[in-house]
Amino acid sequence: MTGQVRTVDGRVAGRRGQATRQKLLDCLSEMLSSSPYRDVKVIDVARKAGTSPATFYQYFPDVEGAVLEIAEQMATEGAQLTSLVEGRTWVGKSGWSAAEELVDGFLEFWRRNDAILRVVDLGAAEGDKRFYKIRMKILNSVTNSLTESVKELQAKGKVDKDVSPAAMAGSLVAMLAAVASHQKGFQAWGVKQAELKPNLALLVHLGITGKKPTR
Amino acid sequence: MTGQVRTVDGRVAGRRGQATRQKLLDCLSEMLSSSPYRDVKVIDVARKAGTSPATFYQYFPDVEGAVLEIAEQMATEGAQLTSLVEGRTWVGKSGWSAAEELVDGFLEFWRRNDAILRVVDLGAAEGDKRFYKIRMKILNSVTNSLTESVKELQAKGKVDKDVSPAAMAGSLVAMLAAVASHQKGFQAWGVKQAELKPNLALLVHLGITGKKPTR
DNA sequence: TACTTGTCCTGTCATGCCGTCAGCTTACCG
DNA sequence: CGGTAAGCTGACGGCATGACAGGACAAGTA
Structure with a gap:
């Protein structure tokens, strides 16, 4: 170190x-x-x-070695994504804005680093542990926070017991990452950013709380 | 032709x-x-x-040309994924099993073709139209069917007007594809297939109908 | 200024893959 | 059996790789 x-x-x-x-x-x-x-x-x-x-x-x-270096730098910056979830409440109107801001921050980060994130994604999918670790480093901060949020809501009886917090958080984060890396694709397919974001936020809110948001 | x-x-x-x-x-x-x-x-x-x-x-x-060929073959088989959505109803218990089977079929297809799908995904993300088209061919069948489902529910007043059917369907399908291509990752992270599937199905059901499923 | 030291860069080379072509072999048909 | 088209490969120039030794350069020292 x-x-x-x-x-x-x-x-x-x-x-x-x-x-x-x-x-x-x-x-x-x-x-x-x-x-x-x-x-x-x-x-x-x-x-x-x-x-x-x-x-x-x-x-x-080699090239891969250098790519890992760049990815590492990005992952360090990406740790700040946690702030999009940590200390947030998921009830009422602030729940909706929490979802909105999470989506916003995520898409923005991905757009800024899309080239390198593509390669990291590929490396991880191919089973390379070094890339996998970096991907984790970025996503984990968000995933863990979300997992905690779900657990809390579960403890209060506001979310069904049979929801697995980790699986739910992981799925939502994977969705955000996937949509983010195909943003251009969505546009080409006729879906505008403006309508994409609220839908993602809705899904996030539904996934975390199990309820429709009050806007 | x-x-x-x-x-x-x-x-x-x-x-x-x-x-x-x-x-x-x-x-x-x-x-x-x-x-x-x-x-x-x-x-x-x-x-x-x-x-x-x-x-x-x-x-x-070149290598890419051959990869495109393989991908094309797979896309043709993949068109059958439509059957997972087409002619399904999303109300009551059958709504839940529709969601479950969609998730199941998707993950299975992805697991069977993961290597080639990785490359297609990369090509599409890099902006290569040929790969993008193939990715569309596979996902579109499902996406379009889901879009229709949402529109129908909307027409009946069962889903909020401000939901964009295309964006919602696209996001859900992107999520399924993303989770599918990182299945191994989830396992390594301690999330089992068994708990992953119901959670995905729940999210799909929530996204399409806006309501919790009745199991 | 001349000398020394350690960092920094590049010319060069053996190796190996790329992508093409001419030409050889094989199969089919009348 | 001879002709024709399909099928395959050896061989070659070209380029990227990766290693090395040695030259250029900056900074400190006498």
């Missing part, structure tokens, strides 16, 4: 080195949004960064 | 040729389930099929 940035061959990276490294990550990031993951080549990233392939291999074992 | 199978250079494939072609597709399919999409090489597929790379290029322009 040291902050020490190291090259592949063990040297400690200085100021200049870190700048180069970061530039490579930025260029890779950009590349991922403009061309299919399968076609991203080290040589292209290096060229774009105004350096040579050899330099790339000084800092990363 | 002819059933004529043609090679890249325009010849018509005979019995032997079609067999080879199919063998290549099968090997590619197998390869996709055992190694990351990014690492699937033409030469490996060819070796596995006991033939040479040059032969592969006789039948497919």
Whole structure:
């Protein structure tokens, strides 16, 4: 857990080195949004960064290694998604706005990081534990909070006993992630953002509380 | 729209040729389930099929082209998913079993084709229209049927007017697809299939009818 | 200024996959 | 048996990969 940035061959990276490294990550990031993951080549990233392939291999074992790095950075930022759920109440009007803001925050985060999230999703689905862990890191914060919310409501007798809080929270979060990563698809299919959001919020509210929201 | 199978250079494939072609597709399919999409090489597929790379290029322009072929086959089979929704009623006990069977059928289909569906999902998310179209072909049958169901219920005044049928159906289907493609993930996270299914069914029922099911 | 030290970058090379072509083999038909 | 089209492959130029050794550069030291 040291902050020490190291090259592949063990040297400690200085100021200049870190700048180069970061530039490579930025260029890779950009590349991922403009061309299919399968076609991203080290040589292209290096060229774009105004350096040579050899330099790339000084800092990363391969493309995947660099992608993991970017994903890690994003996951750290993504931890703030918890704030969308934590300390929220799900009753009455504030319940509805909680649902709305959760949906909003989620879609926004996904839109901002869609390229890298696609790759993380693929890696996780393919069974790669490193990607899976990162995906967890992002989703867990939200999922856990939601799980707690459901448990509380259950304890108060406001939600049926036979609902599994973890399964429900997980399903809702998976839905949000899926819809978020196919936002463009929905638009192309004739569903506008404006009508998508309230429907998602409705589903979230229904899932958590089991009741229609009072708006 | 002819059933004529043609090679890249325009010849018509005979019995032997079609067999080879199919063998290549099968090997590619197998390869996709055992190694990351990014690492699937033409030469490996060819070796596995006991033939040479040059032969592969006789039948497919590249790996992606072959993947599209497999996906197309799967999409054709997937059209039968419509039957999970079409002609179903969403009231009373039969409403609950409709939800249950929809979830069941969906998860099962996804489990059977998870490798290829992963790649289709990635392609669609990356904005490739061909993959997007295939994804549509599979999901649309279900989505459209669900959309109709919601519209009918709305017409009868059983569902709020401000629900967008298309957005609701799309979100639910996206959820099912997402959960299906991360089934292993859920298990690793401690959520069992057995508790996942009823929760998904509950969400589907809530989304379509706006009411808790009577079991 | 000249020298030293450690960081940083690149030219180069062996290796391996890509994608194409010419040409050989096989099957079918009159 | 000879012709024709299908089917397959060896071989090749081209390009990405990944490793290494050595040169460029900045910063500190005498």
